[in-house]
Amino acid sequence: MSNYIWVPIGVGLLTVLFAVYLANFVLRKDTGTPAMQKVADAIFKGAMAFLNRQYRTIAILAVLAAIVVGAVLALLGQGDSALKWNLAWHTSVAFLIGAFCSGLSGYIGMYVAVKSNSRTASAATRSLGEALMVSLRGGAVSGFLVVALSLLGVSIVFLSYAGGPAGLTDPATVALTPSLIVGFGFGASFVALFAQLGGGIYTKAADVGADLVGKVEANIPEDDPRNPAVIADLVGDNVGDCAGRGADLFESTAAENIGAMILGVALFSSTHNIGWILFPLVVRAFGLIASAIGLMYVRPSVVVEPDKAAGRDPGEIAMTQLSIGYIITCVISVVGVFLGSYLLLSGHGVSGSDGIPAWVWFGLAGTTGIVLSIAFVYITQYYTAGTWRPVREIAAATLTGPATTIITGIAVGFECVALPVLAICGALGLSFFLGSQVNIVIPPSINPGVINVGGIFGTAVATMGMLMSCAYILAMDTFGPITDNAGGITEMGGQAESVRDITDALDGVGNTTKALTKGYGVASAALAAFLLFSAYLDVLYSYKHNAAVYRVDLADISVFIAALIGITLMFFFSALAIRAVGAAAKRMIEEVRRQFR
């Protein structure tokens, strides 16, 4: 069974080759007229300058953090000092590897993305189909690299820390190793925190600066070359949506893999089957295959060129095709999660209720997660497409001026929390129920029996299922800034109206797919919260051997106070981030005004 470790490693390496193929496909394309190249160069320089500066800071801080993490683990806490040192250095090294892999995938992905924009703009002078290919595959480089490096990183660190393939046959080593690789996820989180906040704050400040001074004060159109903030705005789209979101989902996939592996330890110890620990990695590998097939479905022939559209919206047709590619990914993922459950989730003391085998129940739990990801596609479209009530309500509010526009926008923003949360809650409850139909006999020495292990693993399988399509989703996400940039390059490069029509159509699609990824990232994190929380309690139990650790009681004053503070942190961190946007936008506006004079 331990040979299954080669599945994620093999698929991960193949995926890297696939990304090389996609990058090669894009970089072979021509880069357009000299005017377009000039704009693209400015964006490239800006984006790389930002990324270099940002990663330099992150690198220094990451090294410091790795030292602090190691020192805390080595010096504090209870127990044998050799064990503590062992945990400390493994965690610190994994931390640095996680941070490095996250940074590397972000760097290469964004390099290709900012090389794809002028190529997309140039392709748009020929056809919508070609422009779609260039931008989607350019985005896919980032998407597939992120997931592949996350998977390879976790798998290889796990294999090395176990001492190679031989270690995976020793039960004591296998049970210990998942908690040694936690640092990988922590390193990825560390980079994600900075990359998301840095990129996000930059992009919003540039956006506000460009729009407020350009559109409102100077009354010139979007992406007008006279507006000095326009390049910054185009750079911002890349560093926010491509690098930031990539780091976010790198972290999600890594942390959720590791969390599920830790949950698997108790099940491994009871069932004597390492499959419970390897399951997340194998399923993720299947997801990469599914995403690649879904991506390859999208070909120039599936879209309709604007001049042959006969009144239909070519952008809407392209969006539909991307959605079909996504559905294909999901259908293959369903097969993958059932297959993974069948191959890996069995062993001593495992039985399903109603005579249905355990792998079917877990396969259904995984399918719940996959269906949730599809639900998010529709919920996002409902809240971001102009055909539905929310956007129309905001549009109607603009007739009575900025105040009602902002009020209505905030109302819709607050409202759009509800449906996703209900969907997540439904998926959590259902996958818990499905998982709890599997009975797993666990000796009291391993787990006190106060929690429903099958149910909790069911939610973990649902999270794995949801994240199977991660590479495809990220490809669509980075597709967003590429098409947005292509629009800017077309506009500033002085291209014909017909070319602009093509980039506009793609840009519209990109706005929806970008919004989709945000929802997907949040949903997978929310779904994973229960699994990570449960994994934390499992680890705590393994130290304390006291069933009371599983009791987190809101009727207890300290938990009540902690919950109050926790809810407040949501507002407090939002305040810090929004405030930083305000301060950066202020500087931006002052600089743009200065240049305008």
Added chain:
Amino acid sequence: MSNYIWVPIGVGLLTVLFAVYLANFVLRKDTGTPAMQKVADAIFKGAMAFLNRQYRTIAILAVLAAIVVGAVLALLGQGDSALKWNLAWHTSVAFLIGAFCSGLSGYIGMYVAVKSNSRTASAATRSLGEALMVSLRGGAVSGFLVVALSLLGVSIVFLSYAGGPAGLTDPATVALTPSLIVGFGFGASFVALFAQLGGGIYTKAADVGADLVGKVEANIPEDDPRNPAVIADLVGDNVGDCAGRGADLFESTAAENIGAMILGVALFSSTHNIGWILFPLVVRAFGLIASAIGLMYVRPSVVVEPDKAAGRDPGEIAMTQLSIGYIITCVISVVGVFLGSYLLLSGHGVSGSDGIPAWVWFGLAGTTGIVLSIAFVYITQYYTAGTWRPVREIAAATLTGPATTIITGIAVGFECVALPVLAICGALGLSFFLGSQVNIVIPPSINPGVINVGGIFGTAVATMGMLMSCAYILAMDTFGPITDNAGGITEMGGQAESVRDITDALDGVGNTTKALTKGYGVASAALAAFLLFSAYLDVLYSYKHNAAVYRVDLADISVFIAALIGITLMFFFSALAIRAVGAAAKRMIEEVRRQFR
């Protein structure tokens, strides 16, 4: 001990007489020039039209709700049908009485408030001191009536449901009665929900309408008689801040009294002392006395007239005097809460740790709540006064236009959650600790012993302490719309600049005191959340006799899902309210634009 029921009833009746005295003081004053009277009449008519319309709707819905509540209690649930009918009709009747008392206090309070505005404006033609007296005492009518009617209502319903004074000597009756009066709090909540949302939505819509069309589109000053939305805006200040906030705190004081009385039942059953149940009512009565003394401290002689201010800000001096009045209220309240603890909180099996008597520990817990209310005065001033960082940051952001202003405003809005929550958490933790120093021997038949009864009662005493100053706070709150209206009447009544200076100074003070009351209302509700939650668990235990009801475990999937949904509701209800503001503002703006043409 049961004779202490006459303390809240006696003090409540005296407070009603005090409110009559204050109303008489205000209504005797002259109403200014015919021009001022004309504006004041328009505000009066608008406010009364709104209130009549609103209360008519609320009355119909309240009767329906009372029937539904009664029917649900009578028909559903388990147990003896006679007991269920008994609970049902008591609850329905208490519901209607609670709703009626809340409505009555709101109605009379607002009547006096909208009669005070022109009298304040007229007094401002003579002196700041007189204007302060008229506006503060006009506001105090509302403040004292709200608290007095809430206290009288709970006390008299409790006494009647117990079958009169004789019933209070029968342990079985005493133990049952607190759960029969829950409907009173529910009725008050019902009115508060509608009054706050109705008033709040109206006032914000009118505000946006008046400012956007008047100030921004037509470029005329605030409170300009040419702006048709100005009267609506002035009406809105009354229905939002006076009627809405009054109903809010009527509900808070009633619900928290009842919740604490229910918590007291277990302690009564163990200690054979009804003082544990009567304590909240007696302490509230002491609070009314303290508030009245604090209010009477504020006299014309304590402020400085603008022409004698010699460069100092007369508004700031007036604010300081209101703060001194508040501190006086608080100091007397501290005495009151110690006295109440000494007189009422004793009995069989009660002892304090470290040899310190129980009443001292509970007195300290009550003092914690009082100190929290003072902390809120300073936190509110920090976030609303122009001398500190938050307001200055927003002011600086206006230099770079509306976008940065809104961004910074939202950031400060999100940020200002943190300090209050930390203060509340500190008070909760400290009062729980102080209360837990009291050991109360409770037989397992009454309480399973899994919770710390003394600690929970400590948080209840802190909540009681915080709410002792409620009448004073509400007086300052209604002072806000009265001075705001007086400013509008002065402006539209064509008064001299010097008069406007006085109303401006008072208006500035009123803006701070209005903000303060919002914080106070939220803080007391948050502080009470733990007490109400614990009271709910106590009632649940009295039905189920199963210690598991006290376990609300976040590691349990159903609690986890419920928590997710609970947090979402916060955003969802905000969305509904904000959306209603947007829709109402839209109609308002369209109407104002139509009249301008």
